[in-house]
Amino acid sequence: MAKYIDLKSDFGFKFCMQDETIMKSFLNAILDGDCEKITSVKFENVESPRYTQSGRGVIFDLLCTTETGDHILIEMQNSTQRFFKTRSSFYVYNLMRRKFKKGFQWSEMQEDISRIIGIFIVGRPNMGLSKVLTRTGECDLDTGKEFWDRMRKYFVSLPHFEFDKKDITTRNIWIYFFKNLGNMEFIDPSVYERADEGLRQLIKRAEVGALSEKEYDQYEASMKLLADEIDMEKQGFERGVEQGIKQGVEQGIKQGVEQGIKQGVEQVAKELKQNNIPIDIIMKTTHLTQGQIEKL
Numbered sequence: 001m002a003k004y005i006d007l008k009s010d011f012g013f014k015f016c017m018q019d020e021t022i023m024k025s026f027l028n029a030i031l032d033g034d035c036e037k038i039t040s041v042k043f044e045n046v047e048s049p050r051y052t053q054s055g056r057g058v059i060f061d062l063l064c065t066t067e068t069g070d071h072i073l074i075e076m077q078n079s080t081q082r083f084f085k086t087r088s089s090f091y092v093y094n095l096m097r098r099k100f101k102k103g104f105q106w107s108e109m110q111e112d113i114s115r116i117i118g119i120f121i122v123g124r125p126n127m128g129l130s131k132v133l134t135r136t137g138e139c140d141l142d143t144g145k146e147f148w149d150r151m152r153k154y155f156v157s158l159p160h161f162e163f164d165k166k167d168i169t170t171r172n173i174w175i176y177f178f179k180n181l182g183n184m185e186f187i188d189p190s191v192y193e194r195a196d197e198g199l200r201q202l203i204k205r206a207e208v209g210a211l212s213e214k215e216y217d218q219y220e221a222s223m224k225l226l227a228d229e230i231d232m233e234k235q236g237f238e239r240g241v242e243q244g245i246k247q248g249v250e251q252g253i254k255q256g257v258e259q260g261i262k263q264g265v266e267q268v269a270k271e272l273k274q275n276n277i278p279i280d281i282i283m284k285t286t287h288l289t290q291g292q293i294e295k296l
Contacts, residue, residue, distance in 0.1 A: 002181075002182055002184055003184065003185050003186070005206040005219060006181060006182020006223060006226070007076075007206070008078055008123045008158075008178065008226060009182070009222040009223050009225075010226070011218050011223075012182070013061065013062075013076045014061065014062065015219075016206050017062055018043060020041055020043075023062075023198075024038055024039070024040070024041055025170065025198020025199055026198065027066075027119075028170070029169075030119055030133075030156065031154070032170075034135070035070070035117075036068075041064040041065065041066055042064060044063045044071075045063070046059055046063050058094045060075065060091065061073075061076055062074040068114065070116070071098070071115070071116050073091060073095055073117075073119070074119045075119070077121065078124060078226060079124055080125055082127065084128075088120050088153055088155070095116050096116050099113050099116075115150050115151070115152070116152075117153070118153045120153065121156045121158065122155060123159075123178075129157040130157075130160070132156065132157055132160045132175065133171075133175075135154055136152065136153045136154075137151065137152040138151060156178070161175045161179055163176045163180075165188075168190060168191070169194070170194065170196055173199055174199070177199075177202065182223075187203055266288070266292075266296060268285075269282050269292075269293050272285065273293060
């Protein structure tokens with residue numbers, strides 16, 4: 001096993017990221033240029049209440065609040081999902097629901113709600129995510145200007161990231177670690193030169209050798225689940241390809257037979273026509289229309 005914890009595993013993600021200094025570093029790196037610098041975070045209960053008695057709630061991976069009251073949820077997604085963008089929006093709007101207590105009156109609202117931000121780290125390819133960092137929000141479709149700044153989503157697609165030593169930023173180091181830390185035996189010295197306090201603390205906390213026996217067992221179990229999840233997705237993909245090939249062959253044979261029959265019928269009609277057989281007899285024999293026969 002590598003020297004460092006894999007941040008894509010459920011245990012590794014929560015064990016390393018549920019630390020205030022580490023989380024501040026990560027959030028400031030991802031949100032750089034979009035939000036003011038975050039100086040403190042408070043971790044919150046990750047379970048969202050159910051809508052109804054018979055409904056279901058939502059359990060976030062990690063949830064925190066900044067000193068300005070902004071709510072930020074952070075999710076690690078290791079499987080490919082067909083409607084992942086819809087699911088991510090469902091998570092964000094569930095978080096928004098927390099801000100409005102039962103009996104809330106719009107007329108009593110004195111100021112707009114604090115921001116709600118969703119950060120989704122994607123470990124596998126997902127439809128619609130074609131670059132490393134995708135930032136979304138509500139905008140005016142005609143002008144492209146931001147329409148409402150209270151809700152934003154950030155998608156970090158690890159499969160699209162390639163580390164460039166000429167472009168070492170805190171954000172790039174973070175994405176690099178999420179993608180590769182679990183396979184690393186040592187950290188490149190150039191990373192230490194640019195790493196902030198949170199990243200240096202992450203490197204120390206992520207050392208597998210520093211885990212207690214109980215923590216190590218939890219990490220091993222989490223890594224097995226991650227491997228099983230990826231393997232199941234791979235098997236599902238292979239079965240899908242196999243089924244697709246089978247269906248394609250069957251469809252091809254069917255189309256070929258149909259095309260062959262059609263060509264054979266047309267050839268018979270053509271020969272009958274050349275022998276001056278009346279069109280009505282040719283139509284009755286071949287079941288072709290008069291127009292089809294005249295074109296032969």
